Amino acid sequence: MEANLDDLNPQVFGYVMDRLLEQGALDAFGVPVQMKKNRPGTLLTVLCNAADAERLTRLIFSETTTLGVRRREEQRHCLSRSWETVHTVWGDVRIKVASMNGSITNYAPEYEDCRRIAAEHQIPLKTVMQASIQQYLCGQETLHQGHGDTES
Amino acid sequence: MEANLDDLNPQVFGYVMDRLLEQGALDAFGVPVQMKKNRPGTLLTVLCNAADAERLTRLIFSETTTLGVRRREEQRHCLSRSWETVHTVWGDVRIKVASMNGSITNYAPEYEDCRRIAAEHQIPLKTVMQASIQQYLCGQETLHQGHGDTES
Amino acid sequence: MEANLDDLNPQVFGYVMDRLLEQGALDAFGVPVQMKKNRPGTLLTVLCNAADAERLTRLIFSETTTLGVRRREEQRHCLSRSWETVHTVWGDVRIKVASMNGSITNYAPEYEDCRRIAAEHQIPLKTVMQASIQQYLCGQETLHQGHGDTES
Amino acid sequence: MEANLDDLNPQVFGYVMDRLLEQGALDAFGVPVQMKKNRPGTLLTVLCNAADAERLTRLIFSETTTLGVRRREEQRHCLSRSWETVHTVWGDVRIKVASMNGSITNYAPEYEDCRRIAAEHQIPLKTVMQASIQQYLCGQETLHQGHGDTES
Amino acid sequence: MEANLDDLNPQVFGYVMDRLLEQGALDAFGVPVQMKKNRPGTLLTVLCNAADAERLTRLIFSETTTLGVRRREEQRHCLSRSWETVHTVWGDVRIKVASMNGSITNYAPEYEDCRRIAAEHQIPLKTVMQASIQQYLCGQETLHQGHGDTES
Amino acid sequence: MEANLDDLNPQVFGYVMDRLLEQGALDAFGVPVQMKKNRPGTLLTVLCNAADAERLTRLIFSETTTLGVRRREEQRHCLSRSWETVHTVWGDVRIKVASMNGSITNYAPEYEDCRRIAAEHQIPLKTVMQASIQQYLCGQETLHQGHGDTES
Numbered sequence: 001m002e003a004n005l006d007d008l009n010p011q012v013f014g015y016v017m018d019r020l021l022e023q024g025a026l027d028a029f030g031v032p033v034q035m036k037k038n039r040p041g042t043l044l045t046v047l048c049n050a051a052d053a054e055r056l057t058r059l060i061f062s063e064t065t066t067l068g069v070r071r072r073e074e075q076r077h078c079l080s081r082s083w084e085t086v087h088t089v090w091g092d093v094r095i096k097v098a099s100m101n102g103s104i105t106n107y108a109p110e111y112e113d114c115r116r117i118a119a120e121h122q123i124p125l126k127t128v129m130q131a132s133i134q135q136y137l138c139g140q141e142t143l144h145q146g147h148g149d150t151e152s
Numbered sequence: 153m154e155a156n157l158d159d160l161n162p163q164v165f166g167y168v169m170d171r172l173l174e175q176g177a178l179d180a181f182g183v184p185v186q187m188k189k190n191r192p193g194t195l196l197t198v199l200c201n202a203a204d205a206e207r208l209t210r211l212i213f214s215e216t217t218t219l220g221v222r223r224r225e226e227q228r229h230c231l232s233r234s235w236e237t238v239h240t241v242w243g244d245v246r247i248k249v250a251s252m253n254g255s256i257t258n259y260a261p262e263y264e265d266c267r268r269i270a271a272e273h274q275i276p277l278k279t280v281m282q283a284s285i286q287q288y289l290c291g292q293e294t295l296h297q298g299h300g301d302t303e304s
Numbered sequence: 305m306e307a308n309l310d311d312l313n314p315q316v317f318g319y320v321m322d323r324l325l326e327q328g329a330l331d332a333f334g335v336p337v338q339m340k341k342n343r344p345g346t347l348l349t350v351l352c353n354a355a356d357a358e359r360l361t362r363l364i365f366s367e368t369t370t371l372g373v374r375r376r377e378e379q380r381h382c383l384s385r386s387w388e389t390v391h392t393v394w395g396d397v398r399i400k401v402a403s404m405n406g407s408i409t410n411y412a413p414e415y416e417d418c419r420r421i422a423a424e425h426q427i428p429l430k431t432v433m434q435a436s437i438q439q440y441l442c443g444q445e446t447l448h449q450g451h452g453d454t455e456s
Numbered sequence: 457m458e459a460n461l462d463d464l465n466p467q468v469f470g471y472v473m474d475r476l477l478e479q480g481a482l483d484a485f486g487v488p489v490q491m492k493k494n495r496p497g498t499l500l501t502v503l504c505n506a507a508d509a510e511r512l513t514r515l516i517f518s519e520t521t522t523l524g525v526r527r528r529e530e531q532r533h534c535l536s537r538s539w540e541t542v543h544t545v546w547g548d549v550r551i552k553v554a555s556m557n558g559s560i561t562n563y564a565p566e567y568e569d570c571r572r573i574a575a576e577h578q579i580p581l582k583t584v585m586q587a588s589i590q591q592y593l594c595g596q597e598t599l600h601q602g603h604g605d606t607e608s
Numbered sequence: 609m610e611a612n613l614d615d616l617n618p619q620v621f622g623y624v625m626d627r628l629l630e631q632g633a634l635d636a637f638g639v640p641v642q643m644k645k646n647r648p649g650t651l652l653t654v655l656c657n658a659a660d661a662e663r664l665t666r667l668i669f670s671e672t673t674t675l676g677v678r679r680r681e682e683q684r685h686c687l688s689r690s691w692e693t694v695h696t697v698w699g700d701v702r703i704k705v706a707s708m709n710g711s712i713t714n715y716a717p718e719y720e721d722c723r724r725i726a727a728e729h730q731i732p733l734k735t736v737m738q739a740s741i742q743q744y745l746c747g748q749e750t751l752h753q754g755h756g757d758t759e760s
Numbered sequence: 761m762e763a764n765l766d767d768l769n770p771q772v773f774g775y776v777m778d779r780l781l782e783q784g785a786l787d788a789f790g791v792p793v794q795m796k797k798n799r800p801g802t803l804l805t806v807l808c809n810a811a812d813a814e815r816l817t818r819l820i821f822s823e824t825t826t827l828g829v830r831r832r833e834e835q836r837h838c839l840s841r842s843w844e845t846v847h848t849v850w851g852d853v854r855i856k857v858a859s860m861n862g863s864i865t866n867y868a869p870e871y872e873d874c875r876r877i878a879a880e881h882q883i884p885l886k887t888v889m890q891a892s893i894q895q896y897l898c899g900q901e902t903l904h905q906g907h908g909d910t911e912s
Binding site for chain 3: 675
Binding site for chain 1: 183229252
């Protein structure tokens with residue numbers, strides 16, 4: 001669902017994004033757009049399940065100044081996701097592992113776990129994220145080696 | 153309808169937007185996009201009624217350098233709109249009132265009325281807009297009080 | 305201070321902005337930029353007092369992937385600010401009033417006060433903000449009328 | 457097809473765009489978007505023929521960090537294209553001529569031909585492009601005059 | 609001069625840009641920026657002569673919601689400009705010719721002249737602009753040939 | 761150095777960026793900006809050493825349509841950089857290591873090395889980059905353990 005906002009106080013936009021996510025939107029984001037009469041507007045885009053469209057449309061109308069909301073249906077291809085936990089020296093971090101046809105295509109540390117550790121231990125976030133990935137990859141190597149052993 | 157513009161003089165874009173609106177487009181806006189070969193392109197988006205699509209597509213082809221226009225249909229949920237006029241010390245301003253299921257969800261002063269007053273009276277536009285809203289809200293309070301009286 | 309980020313995970317950017325503000329930056333923001341090799345980078349800009357420049361530069365180096373930070377001094381003209389509190393039906397809201405040469409040029413409700421009320425009372429944020437402004441303006445009218453009376 | 461990227465190193469984005477085009481995408485571009493938690497993300501948009509959608513979706517999953525790809529079908533109206541070659545003092549340049557209903561609506565010099573000449577002869581690209589267009593227009597005039605002669 | 613706007617109605621921005629230009633700014637433009645708390649703000653940049661800085665700063669304070677304006681001085685290298693008029697079949701168009709060290713580096717048709725003609729004669733703006741450039745280049749060729757003749 | 765481009769064909773922008781970098785600019789990038797008359801312009805920013813400013817300014821004037829270039833000097837704080845080479849199963853990759861006051865603050869695989877390997881071996885670029893980082897970190901661990909040994 002999309003709505004063009006050309007007369008909304010940007011402070012309200014930040015709030016609306018939070019409310020939409022809190023109310024079940026799968027995702028919400030803003031695109032800076034150039035509108036008529038030299039207005040630097042924002043195109044609000046909301047991704048949601050069809051069942052929530054009605055309710056979230058009402059939320060967009062209540063919270064923003066838009067007079068119209070556009071809706072369209074799209075197909076969504078998602079990867080299979082699974083979770084693994086790695087143990088870093090500062091604490092545990094969950095890794096989100098995505099697969100396509102049985103092969104792992106992406107692995108990424110859970111942001112909130114890394115953020116929490118970074119803030120608590122006064123360590124750069126990028127360091128926590130990299131260390132978590134490293135733990136995951138080392139674990140993967142051990143796993144493959146383990147399989148290798150059992151095969152020999 | 154959308155068209156990617158990666159070789160259009162930006163001066164022409166401003167003109168095209170005006171022509172589209174003048175020729176019946178419901179809205180037209182540009183999105184800055186990063187295209188191949190490091191081209192800072194613009195994605196032109198036009199919203200229009202299905203009946204005007206053919207004619208506006210021809211306009212996009214005549215006025216811009218694009219070789220292709222993409223089209224899709226979307227559902228549009230619009231709020232009910234009504235107009236009220238408020239009297240400010242500098243003159244009248246129309247207020248656009250939007251409602252959803254009988255409840256007012258948004259009220260905004262008509263831009264052109266405010267702009268005209270701001271330019272003529274040398275007053276900041278934000279001041280004229282705020283004063284108009286205030287007049288509207290005061291009027292709403294009086295209305296409710298009035299109803300309250302008649303109920304007692 | 306500015307730094308071009310062309311290889312930073314966007315998740316880290318959000319975190320860095322928070323850290324900078326928490327560590328005394330006056331403001332921090334990102335500008336989407338098109339960098340070489342078709343990289344959609346972000347230009348991080350930090351505004352701070354000269355005394356904090358050294359410390360915040362080290363923070364940018366620790367938390368981001370940039371190898372260089374640019375610095376320049378600029379003059380800053382700020383308006384005088386004062387606070388007023390208005391009483392809305394849901395609670396108090398502080399209004400930040402800005403003046404230039406003794407004349408009020410801007411008044412805006414404090415965001416956090418409005419957000420808190422909006423979330424607690426399940427009222428649109430735009431409604432809380434508008435009501436707060438209205439209270440402020442009505443208070444201002446009363447003030448002027450009061451002065452008028454004492455003059456007559 | 458679209459995918460929101462909020463944790464992808466921008467360096468990878470440039471590479472992915474090239475791979476997609478090399479693998480048959482009709483076009484690919486990025487839109488800077490503001491995502492949740494203050495992430496400066498990029499919305500990757502890929503235009504392709506329906507037959508390539510499956511394969512290109514797999515490419516997006518392998519090369520980027522996205523966990524989901526959205527797909528929708530759109531109608532595409534394209535102009536008829538034809539090629540003409542003009543002879544500039546530095547070499548030949550192909551001109552792409554677009555027509556709508558038999559009338560020429562756009563003519564543009566082929567970028568790669570101009571770029572090559574500009575680099576080899578150390579001439580500004582804008583000069584090569586303008587000279588090519590001029591040759592084309594002069595050729596067009598001669599053509600019309602030719603027709604005029606044969607008619608008289 | 610720069611000012612970050614994170615709570616300004618975009619409608620007002622368009623108006624402010626016009627006022628600044630009308631009041632003597634050399635140029636004014638907006639940059640979409642990502643500000644704290646997920647606000648899609650706009651960075652207003654104004655270029656002006658030092659003598660106008662004070663006055664234009666006051667205008668920014670009156671018309672926008674910003675509480676601070678930053679100022680810095682920069683060196684400006686400008687090309688020499690001269691005007692030539694070409695005669696197109698629809699009317700005259702002024703060409704702005706820029707030179708560096710005696711050599712012409714850029715020539716561009718005056719936008720307003722082209723726009724007026726395009727609107728009046730219902731011709732695409734890009735066509736009017738291209739025809740004007742062509743007339744200019746043909747005139748330049750004649751000029752050089754003329755010089756050639758007198759030299760032989 | 762900065763120049764506002766409001767009438768430049770975006771195709772030329774990509775070319776100009778390459779030329780500037782090839783001619784010694786330290787960096788060059790574009791910022792999408794909203795200019796007067798609804799023009800979606802691009803602000804070209806070039807970073808260079810003072811000694812190259814004159815020459816690069818002339819390049820901007822020759823290759824773009826701008827009539828003015830702004831210049832300012834800024835302080836640049838750079839991290840110390842050193843190179844290390846890691847051996848991945850597909851070949852060697854250089855790692856750029858940045859330090860601040862003797863402590864390593866950032867390490868990143870050299871993009872071109874990774875890109876070459878990814879293209880040759882048909883492996884996702886993100887995979888090559890991650891593997892390179894992992895090799896580097898494992899090497900760092902061995903190094904620390906080594907030191908630990910010699911200390912005991």
